[in-house]
Each structure stands twice: as C-alpha cells, then as structure tokens.
Amino acid sequence: MSVLELQAGVTYGPINSRRLGRSMGINLLPTDRKVCTFDCVYCQYGSAQPVAKGAGGFPTVEAVLQGVEEALGRQPSPPDYLTFSGNGEPTLHPCFPEIAEEVCRLRDRTCPQTRVAILSNSSRAHRAEIRRAIETLDDPIMKLDAGDGVTMAQISRPAAGVLFEELMDGLAALPRLIIQTMIIEGPVQNVRGEAHERWLSAIARLSPTKVQIYTSERPVAETGVLQVPKDELERLAAEAQERTGVAVTAY
Numbered sequence: 001m002s003v004l005e006l007q008a009g010v011t012y013g014p015i016n017s018r019r020l021g022r023s024m025g026i027n028l029l030p031t032d033r034k035v036c037t038f039d040c041v042y043c044q045y046g047s048a049q050p051v052a053k054g055a056g057g058f059p060t061v062e063a064v065l066q067g068v069e070e071a072l073g074r075q076p077s078p079p080d081y082l083t084f085s086g087n088g089e090p091t092l093h094p095c096f097p098e099i100a101e102e103v104c105r106l107r108d109r110t111c112p113q114t115r116v117a118i119l120s121n122s123s124r125a126h127r128a129e130i131r132r133a134i135e136t137l138d139d140p141i142m143k144l145d146a147g148d149g150v151t152m153a154q155i156s157r158p159a160a161g162v163l164f165e166e167l168m169d170g171l172a173a174l175p176r177l178i179i180q181t182m183i184i185e186g187p188v189q190n191v192r193g194e195a196h197e198r199w200l201s202a203i204a205r206l207s208p209t210k211v212q213i214y215t216s217e218r219p220v221a222e223t224g225v226l227q228v229p230k231d232e233l234e235r236l237a238a239e240a241q242e243r244t245g246v247a248v249t250a251y
Helices: 061-073 096-110 128-135 149-155 164-172 193-206 230-244
Strands: 011-017 021-027 081-085 115-120 139-143 178-182 210-214 248-250
Touching: 011 061, 021 061, 061 096, 081 096, 096 115, 096 128, 128 139, 149 164, 149 193, 164 193, 178 193, 193 230, 210 230, 230 248
Parallel strands: 021 081, 081 115, 115 139, 139 178, 178 210, 210 248
Antiparallel strands: 011 021
C-alpha cells in the first residue's frame, strides 16, 4: 500500500476531522522529508530514520504566520480548529514556543472562536520550554500508543534518547491533557495481552481529561499492521473507560 505524500506547505486543508470538525493544519516542518522523533509502524508518511532534532529546512516564524493568516483569509468562514501537525513532530521546530504564542495571538485577532490544537507524539513534553508552549494551546492532543518502553520501541520506534518514563513524566505535568492512541493488531500490537494491560495502567496513572482511540484507516509504513474492527474498538473504549475512570471515545 502506497503511503501519502508529505504536506507541501505551511498550511493544508481545512479537512473534516472526526475529532476536531473543520480543521486547518499547520505544518512547521520541511516539505521534502519527514522529521520526527518516532518512526511509527503505522505512519501515513512511510518509514524514515527518527531524529532527536531537526537538521534545517524549517519555515521561518514570519513565513508560518504569513501562511496561516493568508490561508485564513481565503476561507469563507473560520475553521473550527488550527492544528499543529504536518510532516512529523511539530515541537521539533526550533522556534516552536514562539510560533505557538504568535499563532494564538493571530487567532485572537482574526478568528477568536477558532481553537488551537496540537497533535504531538509526546516525546518532547518533558522539556519545560516545550511543555509551557503546549500549555498555551486550547487542546493538547498527545500521543500514547504504549504503556511501557518495550511496546513503545516496537510500535513507535523512537530516536535514540527518547525514554518512556521521561515521556510519561512530561504528560503527567500537562494540564487539560488529551490522549490519543492508535490501536493496531498484527505482529506488533497494543490491542490485547500485556501490552494492552500496561496501556490501561498508563492511562489510569495519567488521568487525562479524555482519551481518543482510533485505528489505521490510511496507508501505513509497514506491512502487517492491521486495522481493528469498529465494534472491537468501541468495546475497547467502553472497557478502558470502566477500568480507568477516564472518558474514552472510539473514532
């Protein structure tokens, strides 16, 4: 199965998101390669060597703000969300804290009813400056596909130096935390057994405001990654909510 093409600019969409409604994406990363601390087996952009930090090619702060303002100006009505996502992990942009602050200011000035979100893999939330920037956003939607370091290594395939306990500590310190989890089946999985039990324990430990679980519906990086049926996903959501006391929704 062919993977998707990378985003070609600073903004994309708006797309109709099951979780966020009408969402305009903001890509802070280079357009010629995936730049991410993870190389997830299910990544829609294919496989690439994970990196601890970027090596250049990032848009400037000015280019990001201009791109977002121009894209908003082309819309007949404001989107429901401005969402930091794109070609990898958005917090890898060296000026992410400044960009987060300035995009929120731009939103306040031009479309105050629009919310600002981030889709992050959570790997840099333990860094104080990154966490402070994420805290300024309306919806910090943070990835957690595993409840232990072994399963994280199998599913997320992180860059050297990315540690599970640091990731958990960073998430635990975030207010208004929203967790998103990709549930997958196959040789590498988090849908059953010890891997799933440890994920449930991690959710209970973090006690986020809510959890969003979903499964792969797009092309993926690795063969063998299998989609979880919708009825099974809904059963898992109900079970997770009962066992953790956290609101869990299947998408």
